[in-house]
Amino acid sequence: MKKAVVVYESKYGSTRQYASWIAAALSCPVYERKNFHPADFALYDVIIYGGGLYAGGISGIKLLTHNWELLKNKQVILFTCGLADPTNPDNVSHIREAMAKMISPEILQSITVFHLRGGIDYSRLSLLHRMMMAMLHKMLLKKEPGDLTSEDRGLLASYGKSVDFSDQKSIAPLIESVL
């Protein structure tokens, strides 16, 4: 039986929720990134890392990219958790373009990537995050309606609100990909 571990970084809880659903489905341990020591990768055959999407970046992705030597002979699965709907191919292309800027081609071709959908609760955002979203919202309001992407429209529709698209069933393809 292969030994798997789930490690995640989550700012508001959506990625944490997916990480615990995945760990429960695989009956494997789950660690918050700050509590996981990279030397412990040696204990596992399958590493599943999850991070929230923030302005295109993946929270804590350096855990994989900076420790690739320890990981390159293992099965590595990455999941992202964002507000944009990953069933829309344009949104996935957008996430992948951003990923290609932070993850080397060597790593990208060796890992399996899944995109899961979280949510946002504006009443819980930090001041910095609230300001970032306010700036983005202002920029989107200036765009011609015809130029808005589906991601833009989703952001406008949820702006200032609390929405949660987390879906336990959406982890099924990831679970099935574990060798």
Ligand SMILES: Cc1cc2nc3c(=O)[nH]c(=O)nc-3n(C[C@H](O)[C@H](O)[C@H](O)COP(=O)(O)O)c2cc1C
């Ligand atoms: C400042 C900020 C930037 C964000 N940028 C993105 C983004 O680029 N793409 C996306 O899909 N979601 C984006 N989101 C939404 C988060 O990814 C979403 O809230 C996710 O559920 C957060 O997961 P976490 O609570 O586990 O960190 C952003 C949210 C904030 C507050």
